[in-house]
Amino acid sequence: MEEEQQIIGRGTWIDKLADELLQREKSLGRKTDLIRVESGLGASGIPHIGSLGDAVRAYGVKLALENFGYKSELIAYSDDLDGLRKIPEGLPESLKEHIGKPVSFIPDPFGCHDSYGLHMSSILLDGLDKLGIKYKFQRGVDTYKNGLLKDQIHTILINSKKIGEKIAEMVGQEKYQEVVPYFPVCASCGRLYTAIAYEYLADEKKIRYKCSDTTIGSKPLKGCGHEGIADITKDLGKLPWKVEFAARWNAFDIRFEAYGKDIMDSVKVNDWVSENILNFPAPTHVKYEMFLDKGGKKISKSLGNVLTSQAWLRYGTPKTILLLLYKRITGAREVGIDDIPALMDEYNELENIYFGKIKLDNETKVVRSKGLYEYVNLLNPPKVQKPYVNYRLLIQLCKIFRENRIPLVTKKLLEYGTIKESSSEVDEIITLAGNYADDYDIPTKVEIEMDDVSRQVLGNLVSILSSDQEPADLQNTIYQIAKDKGMQPKDLFKMLYQIILASDRGPKIGPLIIDIGRKKIASSISEYL
Structure with missing residues (x-):
């Protein structure tokens, strides 16, 4: 029990994770003068809150490391050499001719960027900028063009037989026992996934490939039949995910990367490749659950049920996104715009705890709440509290x-x-x-405990509010209805605030009800009776 109460750093899961990372680095005996954390950004569809979460959480770990006195930086790696696998919901059908091509070589259907890939990356980077996240942007296309992974690619390809067997054993995928784990870009049709590599000429660092029919997901994709040789040091091509993370970690000296449970198998294989083929200890990881939409479906770029940071920031502050992402990391969560009112008020509550306006009995909870508030403010909390309204x-x-x-x-x-x-x-x-x-006009219904007396009192109030006769002094009338039935007026006021504002307190109740409309409030109360 003692162990659980021990407070590390600012008392949050972020500090605990950064501390575990540091302990591991020390046990490995590695240099810690600069600790790099990474977030992979997909560039094949419209980035959503979940895509943003990967980078925001990695940035939290960077902040915690700096708080412990270490230098750290976040690499935001855009996988923009990845091929387009399908047309995301809501995007033009004209993209069909580009299926299988690297997203950085597909024209931007919106016409505002140099490529489709750059357009998608820019939406995500704009979200990070608006949240105040600092990062070093690394494009996949530049990484491969500049040969930053060429040594790792060579080592992986000379061990491709061993890796193919291990992938089959670990995750049951047998394809890499037949083919070499590398996709050249076909010199004839410009597609990635149809260029099937079947031999690596290690002395020349060249790949023999044939552009053949393949399937992406369950859909067939035709190859152009071209047979070619690609030079891994000069010609464009990329590693598949099953081995690419490991190459990146090694090349950029990455010590931490979070991952979503949908790529768990890839991470497992990459950890093995990193440690056994590249002799580089895999980074410290944390697995997070995916965000779900309000229907319980995974939020996904291809499904089109995307909730972007740009949409969110029309209704909520950047702090509400940071609070959503830093509150906790485990557990799948349904998330939607209708969470914003509660997060706006929750942020205010944390601020009140931080500035001592709300007192809590539990000291550990005080430390954690203050720590969470500091992370939501990216460890640069305001000196004075800003005005807030429910x-x-x-x-x-x-x-x-x-x-x-x-x-x-x-x-x-x-x-x-x-x-x-x-x-x-x-x-x-x-x-x-x-x-x-x-x-949006989604009324929030909170759970309210009622006994027979409070039901009677609310019933009487509904009658008065529904009548055409306006009470001379509504505040006093509400007070009197409670007194007559032996109910504490403050308990009735609290109940009304919960019904109207989903809060325990609010402005003077009489004027508020008159402003919103007596009959409208009568109807809201009736729903609880």
């Missing part, structure tokens, strides 16, 4: 005021005493909540 209150107000929204909502907040003065920070949250109110 996000669900703002959604309700933004539904009332659609025109001239910011000044009118601000005026209400000043009347309620929720804020003392207007500010650019409050304007920003009103804008986000306004976008949410305009695009």
